[in-house]
Amino acid sequence: MELLTQRFKRADLIRVHGRIDASTAPRLEAALRSIIAEGRFKIVLDLSETDYISSAGIKVLVIIQKEVRRWNRGELKLSGLRDQVKETLDMVGLMPLFATYDTALEAVGSF
Amino acid sequence: MASEQICYQISVPSRLESLAAVSEFVAQTGQTLGLEPEQTHRLQLAADEACTNLILHGQVAESHGERMITLDLCRTRDRCILTLRDHGRPFDLTALPAPRLKTDLRRRRPGGLGVYLIRTLMDEVTYRSEDGVNTLTMIKRL
DSSP states (O other): OEEEEEEOSSOEEEEEESOBOTTTHHHHHHHHHHHHHTTOOEEEEEEEEOOOBOHHHHHHHHHHHHHHHGGGOOEEEEEOOOHHHHHHHHHTTOGGGSOEESSHHHHHHTO | OOOOOEEEEEEEESSGGGHHHHHHHHHHHHHHTTOOHHHHHHHHHHHHHHHHHHHHHOOOSSOSSOOEEEEEEEEOSSEEEEEEEEOSSOOOGGGSOOOOTTSOTTTOOSOOHHHHHHHHHOSEEEEEEETTEEEEEEEEEO
């Protein structure tokens, strides 16, 4: 899994390339936490290059969403969800917890 | 007529770095066995979640060499059977309580989702620990 982080005025964007499983999820969590540690809470996670997420990755999304939404200071939004990823999030009933967008730029622009 | 069964097997070291290899094995085998891509993805997820649980919870204190997990993926006319075997500490994930998915985000506790996914993805899940060998069998009807 590779991560590419970009900073925009309105939000921070992380593009994920590759699978998110229990061996790669800790790196994703660390990248998200380093954005939060800088006092930035509006984050877009682009998953257009990710065709696989397991519960370990979903757990990271939930933990970070909890963290950034605290005191209404921000939100974690998702973009470019592929069918397999969408299906997995749907199965655990988590789609309603995330605003989703077709493209990363739409998601960034929505903040 | 007895149903013919075709099986493929892989053995991987019991560590999280093996998950990608497990996933790749299921993807390739699924294709070889003529499964639909969606079916293969579901089997990948079930295999991944089950291996993750064995790796994280089946650790043994004193390790004599590297512990391995063996995965069999079999297909009969009307079902797929995923079987995982290891020699770790017995860990019966079928006995775990289901997570409360309806809980509000602020109260939702992380974890437990992997087992929930396995139960959702597969039709039958059974676990047996015998003579130091733990066997998790997951069946998906086609």
